[in-house]
Amino acid sequence: MNKEQIVQTLKENPEILREILTKIPDGDLIDLLEQVFAERIPYPLEAKYCRSKYYLGLATSNDLREEEIDAPDWSEWEKGAVAYIDREEYPFGADPDTPYGEYGHCTKCNISVRSSVKHGICPICGRKVYMT
Numbered sequence: 001m002n003k004e005q006i007v008q009t010l011k012e013n014p015e016i017l018r019e020i021l022t023k024i025p026d027g028d029l030i031d032l033l034e035q036v037f038a039e040r041i042p043y044p045l046e047a048k049y050c051r052s053k054y055y056l057g058l059a060t061s062n063d064l065r066e067e068e069i070d071a072p073d074w075s076e077w078e079k080g081a082v083a084y085i086d087r088e089e090y091p092f093g094a095d096p097d098t099p100y101g102e103y104g105h106c107t108k109c110n111i112s113v114r115s116s117v118k119h120g121i122c123p124i125c126g127r128k129v130y131m132t
């Protein structure tokens, strides 16, 4: 099966692609989306006067209850962009199954970023972001 046939099969059977994207490790998904988002822009016709970019976000909310006897008391959503891995620091990639426990802030974009590694790349501007 050549590349065009694979693409046609996935177009006709989107459940296959959905299952692949659902089951691959998080790190592999981020790497894949980084490549896709590098080529695919939201507003290509306006590109001469409007920059646009897809990026992946992550939102979390914690249950504030001290005991689990009542309904959950959810905190406000904390939102952040998922950082790409800094390939200069991690030339062989990073553990694809580690959770997003590292937090940072891109001072250029003024956006919170999260990562599974200490050295990330802001998915919007490409600036290096150190996580704590």
Ligand SMILES: [Zn+2]
Binding pocket: 106, 107, 108, 109, 110, 122, 123, 124, 125, 126, 127
């Ligand atoms: Zn940035």
